[in-house]
Amino acid sequence: MEWQSFKKGFKSFLKLEKSLSENSVQAYVRDVEKLVQFLEMKTTPVSLLKAKPQDLRDFIKWITELGMLATTQARIISGIKAFYKYLILEDLLEADPSALLETPKTRRKLPEVLSVHEINLLLDGLDLSKPENTRNKAMLEILYGSGLRVSELVNLKLSDLYLDLEFLKIKGKGNKERLVPVGSSALKYLDIYLENIRKHLDIKKGHEDFIFLNKRGTKLSRVMIFMIIKDLAKAVGISKTISPHTFRHSFATHLIEGGADLRAIQEMLGHESITTTEIYTHLDRDFLKQTITQFHPRS
Incomplete structure (x- = not known):
């Protein structure tokens, strides 16, 4: 019965965040059900929440011995x-037992990237007479202008803004902090949102420091960002399967295509283990800001 309580939420996660088709969603669900059956067949049955890495390795060995293709x-x-990623994101589990599972080598599909024209279609396709679209404009400008992950965007706080320096303080994976430049276009719409929309919201206790809020005055969810982007893509006629990560990938791709320094891009994406104190010795802020100003399409 434990699996049944997770199934609906997992399906929504696959559709919205993984952008999977209905057939793929059903296939993933059946695959997890195979794992459930295997765990129940063990001499001492194990639940999904209590499965250990060795239990999962035993399952993979079992399906390999059944002769399944790579x-x-x-x-x-x-x-x-x-x-297991879904369980962790929903705070149902702390440690991921599948983290070290090795996948048989198959050809990897490159992530979608939007052209500068498609990015502009999306960013210019919002009706700014609607308050929520002023907020959405600021969010998408920051996603594309600074290459943030969706989790970093929804957790961005007023106390993370260094607008006089044109930088954001971002807490990324592993709680590692980095400073990221924010471009002129993103700064412009962020200021409009903060001054004209956010100030008039009835903000709920505990959400006062979060920048991007819904109409109820609470922090936006990751799922909401996915839905906003999917609806916008449909409205402007973009048929590619896109997500918040598409903006991050496009940010890096467009900077590389423009000739930006690869070290600066890696630093801004948070792919290296740096902290706020190390950033000053690793690459100085002026260099990062110059990279955005010189090479980013919307600067």
């Missing part, structure tokens, strides 16, 4: 990893 194994492992 591509099928890869999909099953992908489904299991997605399921």
Whole structure:
């Protein structure tokens, strides 16, 4: 019964955040159900929440011995990893037992990237007479202008803004902090949102420091960002499967295509283990700001 309580939320996660088709969603669900059956068949049955890395390795060994193709194994492992990622994102689990599962090598599909024209279509396709679209404009400008992850965007706080320096303080994976330049276009719409929209919201206790809020005065969810982007893409006629990460990937791709320094891009994306104190010795702020100003399409 434990699996049944997770199934609906997991399906929504696959559709919205993984952008999977209905057929793929059903395949992932069946794959997790295979794991459930395997865990229940063990001499001492194990629940999904209490499964250890060795239990998952035993499951992979079992399906390998059944003669499943590498591509099928890869999909099953992908489904299991997605399921445990969902549990962690929903605070139902602290440690991911699937983290070290090795996937059989198959050809990787490159992530979608939007052209500068498509980015402009999205960013210019919002009706700013609606308050929520002023907020959405600021959010998407920051996603594309600074290359943030969706979790970093929804957790961005007023206390993270250094607008006089044109920088954001971002807490990324592993709670590692980095300073990221924010471009002129993003600064412009962020200021409009803060001054004209956010100030008039009835902000709920505990959400006072979060920048991007819903109409109820509480922090936006990651799922809401996905839905905003999907609806906007449909409205402006972009048929590509896109997500918040598409903006991050496009940010990096467009900077690289423009000739930006790869070290600066890695630093801004948070791919290196740096803290706020190390950033001053690793690459100075002026260099990062110059990279955005010189190479970013909307600066």
